[in-house]
Amino acid sequence: MSSEPSETKATRVTSFDVAERAGVNQSTVSRALAGSPQVTPATRERVLAVARELGYTVDQRASGLRTGRTDTVAVVILQGPEDKAPSGNPFYFELLGSICEAASARGLETLVSLQSEDGRLSGDYVKRGQADGTIVIGSARHSSAWTYFQQLQRSTGNLAFWGSPFDDARWVRSDNHGGGRIATSHLLDRGYRKIAFVGPLGTGPGQFAERFAGYREALAERGAQPIEASIYPDGDRKSQGYHAARDMIERDGSIDAFFAASDRLAFGVLDYLKEIGRDVPEDVGIVGFDGMSAGTISSPPLTTVAPDLAKAAEALLRMAIDGETSVTQRVNVKLIERASVRPA
Structure with a gap:
């Protein structure tokens, strides 16, 4: 008479199993795995070694119920x-x-x-x-x-x-106002004189409006006037940049520079200038905003104003996770010089 081998069901390793093998109680295991300073380094290392040996992992849902946190x-x-x-x-x-x-x-x-x-x-x-x-x-x-x-x-x-x-x-x-000033001043310092702004402002208050304010202020300090597009069609930012540049060049062919309120807008401007045979940066200079890595492979590579994204991430986490009481925060920006503006 033959018998079929019985199936065995794998049992889940628990913190009690780790405690028994490590020779400590279950609460010590929990504290050790949580990094509690109440557990000595030697005990923590022994608990961690046993946990690895047994393949024990913390049940995050259960841990969350105990601590009130999800991590x-x-x-x-x-x-x-x-x-x-x-x-x-x-x-x-x-x-x-x-x-x-x-x-x-x-x-x-x-x-x-x-x-x-x-x-x-x-x-x-x-x-x-x-x-x-x-x-x-x-x-x-x-x-x-x-x-x-x-x-x-x-x-x-x-x-x-x-x-x-x-x-x-x-x-x-971002420090949008400061970034607008930096971009515009850079173009003026490199000899460009008729600098147009690319960025729809009709969406109300926001980052583009702040960048435009910095652009306008930098121009006023040098006795120059702002130049804006009359329309922005619906669609993605690159398409809007293309149509804005065409609108302004058709109205005033002497425009010799653009400050685009985002890199994607600037990519559209680059496409239009290439289409009409304007050399960038000799005929026309362009500065974008955002510091996107895609700007390194545009033709030519795009000079841009970049926010400190690492600082932005840290600030957002402090507000969202730590409940930092500060209700607003600006992060610094810097100019990244590439090849869409004439060299000094």
Whole structure:
């Protein structure tokens, strides 16, 4: 008579198993794995060695229930129709990368959600026990989405914004005004005299308006006048930059420089100038804003004003995770010189 081998069900290793093997009690295991200073280094090392040997991992859900923390930050990226792949905004994802890096250094996981105004907006990750704080990234053109998140921010302290058009909110921004001055002064210093601004201002208060204010101020100090496009068609930023440059050049062919309020706008300007045979930087100079890595492979490589994304990420995490009381913060910007402006 033959018998079939019985199936054995693998049992999950628990902290009690680790405690028994390490010769300590279960509470010591929990404190050791949490990095508590109440546990001596020797005991911690012994517990960690046993945990590795047994293949024990902490049940994060159970740990979260005990501590009230998830060790997770949620990041919401707002997207309009013009931001969706393949024409999405690369700057958002460069900032996201900096946030992920800063979160990892803190031992935090990052939960990412792409949301659009025509979809279901959601930001109550803390209330649902999915995150300890939430960061929202977007631009002023996502107006209805920002209204939703501004209302949500009034009821929760663990929500921080990048790109919010509202001043009465907890946000982190670039030094947009200072960046506008830096870009415009750089073009003036390199001998350009008729400098046009590229960036729609019709979306109301926001980062473009602040950059325009710095541009206008720098021009006024040198006795120069601002030049703006008359229309910006719907669509992605690159297309808007192309049409804005065409509009202004057709009205005034003597324009010899552009300050674009974003790198994506600047890429559109570059496309138009190439189409009409204008040499960059000899005939026309261009400075963008955002410091996108894509600017290193444009033709020519784009001179740009870059915010300190590492500092921005740290500031956003302090607001969202630590509940830092400061409601607003600016991060420094710097000029990155490439090849779209004449050398000194």
